[in-house]
Amino acid sequence: MNRPSTVRYQYPKALSEIPLPIAQAGVLIDINSGFRTSRPVFDHEKCVGCMSCYAVCPEGTIYRGESGLQVDYDFCKGCGICAKECRFKAISMVPEEGENE
């Protein structure tokens, strides 16, 4: 949904480039991937759009996409609360293989 975008942090080369100690609201410098051992995958045929997964996601990574609910895999930590709380068993946790992209 309406999530802040990531701005890659450039390490300062001069004193004048160091950001103010007051951080601007909603600034993200990197993504969270690397935490995850399994990822949630939606079965769009079973999903009825009740949004209960959206309400219990601690990260806020579930959003309404063009073809039903989608997960932002850059920030999903793979906790699996969504899969456990889904009454229609529309979310399955698929083990991650190899490196995150």
Add this chain to the structure above:
Amino acid sequence: MAENKKMTLNNLPEEELFFGHKACPGCGGSLTLRLVMKVLGPNTFVVVPANCMSAVSFYYPAMNFGCNALASAFPCTAATMSGIEAAARAKKLEDYTVVGFAGDGGTADIGLQALSGAIDRNDRIIYICYDNEAYMNTGVQESGLTPFGAKTTTSPAGKVQHGKLTHKKNLFDIITAHGIPYAATASVGYPQDLINKVAKAKACQGTSFLHIMAPCPTGWSVPIDSTVSVAKEAVECGLWYLAEYENGEYKLNKDPKEFTPVGDYIRKQGRFKHLNEDEIREIERQRDATWVRIHEKW
């Protein structure tokens, strides 16, 4: 405006105001903050004292709150909020909310005097205590809200001592004894109830206080996907209650006719693994005494 319409899980604002934080997977505290910030909206001043949520969201130069947020010292969450509220009034700001997110230790032990003072002054602030039942940020130490028998690093489970020796402080009664305009208890297991209570607190013209149960998979030793289900079970077995206090009246939002066995809830958590049957009966006895008091007094 959208505020007049009742917020449900389907029409929650899509803007994520607490996003990209580095909390553990399945964190109940970050789920609390995310849901509360969705209801309060971007015109909010946030105060976070020393707790997990300030450790995972204020890492320079990133900032995970989508609104003004400030990290305060541990004991003065409520005092900082009072100051922000006074400044906002002096600047004649309209349509703003001042909210503070303290943990259970930051509320019931360390921040209690500042909170008591703020309730006494009746400043228009929302104080939120997300209760994960120990000092989780520093590595699971016992707090005043840790339940009886729970194992922490300062109340270890050994041959002599079996976890915490005393019962959980009754924080809700301490707060309502002040005659606060609005106080409530909620749980991340019941998101709709939580959203309704935050919306009520936002509309309240005085101090409001929310005590939200937010399980911590790391400290409670439960699987990371059971944060929400274990919060639900706590309510179902009667060890946590969903209640409101408004205009001097208590209201119970969920009054279970029958409780599920405490043992089932206890046995799922690693922090209670060492408890024997006698100690579980002691927890049950305490729970029944609490509910007798609730039914008599409210």
